Amino acid sequence: MGGRVWRRLAALGVLCARCTVAQGPPVPETQLPAGLRQWIGLDFCGQERWIAFHGGLAEVVKEFNNRDFEPALLRLAELLVPVAQSTEAAFSCATAVASALALAAQCCDQLQRPVLAARFRQLSAIFGSYDYQMKGEDYINDSPWPINWKQNMEGILRSMAFLKQHEVQAEPWRSLPARAAATRGAAKRRVAIVTVCDYDPTVTPLARLSKLNRDAYAKMHGYDVVMYEKAPLFADPLAELLTEPLAHRPPAWSKVDALLETLAQGRHDWVMWLDCDSFFMDPEVRLEEVIALAESRCPAAPGDDAARLRDLVAKWQTGPEKEPESLLDWYDNLLESYAVEGAGCDAFEPPATAPSNRTLGWSEWLFRETRPQLVASEDGLMLNTGVMLARASIWSWAFFQKVRWMTFGRSPVTQHPWWEQTAMVYLLQFPFVLAEARGGRDLAASGPALGFAAAWAPVAQKTINGYPPLVSSALLTHSTFEHGDFIVSFSGCKIYSSQEVCNQLFLNYFFQVHSLEELARDPALQPWL
Template identity: 25%
Template sequence: MDFARQGHTNAARGLLADALLASTSSLDPEPRLGFTCSLGVASLYRVLALVNLEDKSPSRSLQQQHVALRYQHLANVWVTHVWEKFARREDGGGPGEGWAWYDRSYIDESAWPIGLKELNIEMHVVQNTLADAKADQASRPRSTTTPESWRDVSLNIGIASVCAYPPENPLPRYAASNHGAYAARHGYRYRLEQRNLAPERPPAWGKVRLLQQVLEEELDVDWWLWFDCDTFFMNMSVTLDSLLYRYAAAAGGLDADVHMLAAEDAAMLNTGAFLLRRSEWSRSFLRRVWGKQDSIWISHPWWENAAMIWDLLRFNSEKFRHGLNDDVYPKEVRILPQFEFNSYHPATAQMLHDTWMPGKFVLAFNGFQLRVAGNPKKAWRAGAGYYATPAAYGTGYAAMPPRRLVH
């Protein structure tokens, strides 16, 4: 950092980029070497973000903030591995019964220049700076005239979801009803899988397997929306076509170079809902994310989400080694504001992430505890709360779930 503060930011970036090449086997899709010291790699990304923020040139400061924010996202990917695998504790020391906590000696009190609190504060400072500046050109609609209900009948769109839960769990029933009704309303294909498609891996990896299948099998579908089982369409009048045409439009239709539309929350790219074009780019992306049979990402706490973040952002330390003439994500990826299709329940939004309210398109219950005193229906009542009465919001809004199903 002293090097950067003395005005040698390019040299500092180069040194850190070299260290990342060495510690991640040249930014390999399977950076097995890096996982032998995840905290060291996390520290490199944290310091690289700080070095970028040291460059105070007015003409470059906002782009530096964008670059720094994605380095912070990568630092989160790596430090979370340490937190979950080595520092997490379940019993004693937490704020109350059943709360997880972490042993500070593994992270905050280590010799590495990183702490969870500092990293999160730094990340939110950058996010707030960018939000105040309204500076994210990449997240702005390309078209502001496309109605939310726009439907291109020549465009075939599908919705894919995996709901592999025990038979007594009500979630698959609620999801199938909500997703199916939305798909039927707009003429979309709906592919729901209730089997575990990746029994050799944690269940979340079924997402990648199902997307690989539909891209190979459903050759008449142009775009697929991946939609987590605990995510629900709330404003039924908003179409997926409208998202595509607002954020991936080009002269005469959709931009042929855009293959993925996704959203970031306040912590990282979140893959609970994203759009993927049926293309060779998408197939190659999913193959890299799936990785080898013994992929190092299989047991990461964020599973396939971490693998996707790494795949999309891993080359940034090389891309921005000498300049800022590129986007933080590959040109094939468009990042939408979270409110467009991945708003969170207040219990998980916690004033940090985008919070669902009447009128918004999607409500995601990711991270929401589905069981209350062993009764999943009570949990749905606690979580759904005032969302359960569609009539309160007028025509076009979906219940989640209807009160008659919650006792």
């Protein structure tokens, strides 16, 4: 491996000679969305920062080839921290960052830190997938950076398969259906279920099915349903920083706006995001039970998070009395005035040497909170945002605002193929993984070092979002839904099947839990029955 790495690194002159030329996309550029089109083929790897980065990476390769894995890992962290401080900078030569993260994972493999290796590979996938979309696989493979697209992705899948096995061994409930894993008798919470369903009813019955499914489940347990037929856009004084045309904004970002809109109402203890193409399949499972399962590792301290959040939101929406030098700084000061440390759990340790960046969100509010604030699963690749539960708290407000802030101005994150997932991983994992590179230990599912924010309580895909065999057999990173599981998700169906097949799949699963006889006269469903 070492010789191959060095030959690639020695090709810097080739890179600089063609720094403005890149592999074209796999589909005609005219067929791409306008917002994405402006990023296709852009290559800034010839900038001075990347020439210096390349030199530093060459030194790391020497250490790696000499089997000095610990110094190599430390040097990689030092190389990555300055670049990671800006998403614009980091994605300007994403293949370089992906290669450094992949090399860090290989160092961890050699140091017998397989969990940390998996976390580094997840981050490598974030950057590699960006250039894969913008420039193509050949660009990555033929670059002077020590990385091969296919080999890197195969390595990620192997690492994540190990990680999932490790998690089940540490926490056996992860292999159980939600009904068997969840805590019975959990206290009642005020919960809102939030969804955006912007689908043409003449093409698919999905929006109607989703509404009926949510309404029935919410009525059974006393929850609220917040359902948008069009993508919302959160409005506050910071909205002026969304300078790109709204038509350029991918629809996936609407979940962040919808969550902020609902959090801002201050009427709930928890807010659930549920993709439109997901159904509740075991209505007996209460969301409070899933929350209690997530809180079992670090119970929340008593207190009215919603009241403090309402007070913050009132000041947030009013904004500064006079124009500040920096609007973002003013809002960061406001956030810091409300941020509090969590009740604390001895099982978790905040990172001692995490890189900090207040605007990015790498701050004390992110590092020190240990109570579960966000409940979401990981698939076989990384964080899955199709189903999430967020506590109505200052932390959640700060978190989703910082995710939103990554789309301000002309941002590469906005057009990343994984959209808001990228921004969330950038916050939840990147600074923690870089910090643990200096830790001299591996990570663990139960602490003290997790490699991600302790405020995120990961649950199993089986707990909250399995996939039909039609989808999971094609997307090998996704767990298969089995009879008795809580929620089924159809995300990815249209990639591998026709709209007609997906429609039949929606109807088939829907009528496993709803009465065909009772809904046969529903005007919106009649054309599909």
